[in-house]
Amino acid sequence: MVRHEDEKRLSMTDAAPATRPPSRTGGSRAGGARDRVGHRRGEQAQQPFHRPPPLPEDVAARGLVVTVDGWRLGLAICYEAAVPQHAADTAALGIDAYVASTLYGSGPGVEARRDAHMRERAAAHGSWVILATAAGPSGSFAETSGGSGIWGRSGELVAQASRNADEMTTARLC
Structure with a gap:
């Protein structure tokens, strides 16, 4: 949960990936966003990064941006957040924040890699990055x-939860 300057709450509870039937190009996961009263604001199929380039008609499906309370949120599902080009394509649509729902395993270097991905996305595009992992x-x-x-927009870490599954973090976006 994130609070922005006017203290309204933004819920990204539905941003987590969900299994869907495969698309024509092989994408099989979708995510979306709901506003604070539960209305769906958008849905996106995960891009198939380990397959041939998408068909031309799928180009428009890249980089979903939803607007919630005036904030333009670019969504990333799982591995998309690790791909610099996905963030660049999404940022090119004009975003205030890049919001990623991911799963990073455990092991040597995983936390540093996760944080580097998010720091790099924020700094490269001058937007907030919000990670739900x-x-x-x-x-x-x-x-x-x-x-x-x-x-933050320069890549600085503003707030972060631990490995504890019951923990969440908040920050003021402005």
Whole structure:
């Protein structure tokens, strides 16, 4: 949950990936956003980064931006947040924040890689980065990195949760 300058709450509870039937290009996950009263604001199929380039008709599907309370939020699902070009394509649509729902496993260097991805996206595009990432066990992962957080427009870490699955973090966006 993130609070911005007028103290309204923005809920990204539906930003987590959900399994969907495969698309024509092989994308199989979708995410979206709901506003604070529960209305859907958009949906996006995950881009297939390990397949041939998308078909021309899929170009328009890249980089979903939803507007909630005047804030333009660019959404990233899982691996998309690790791909600089996805962030660049999304930022080119004009965003206030890049919002990513991810899962990083655990192990040597994972936390540093996760934080570097988010710091680089913020600094490269001058936008806030908000990361909602799994904490605790998830699916086939006995342990995940946790570390949901918020990075400022210059790439500085503003707030970050720990590996504790019950923890959340907030920050004022302005």
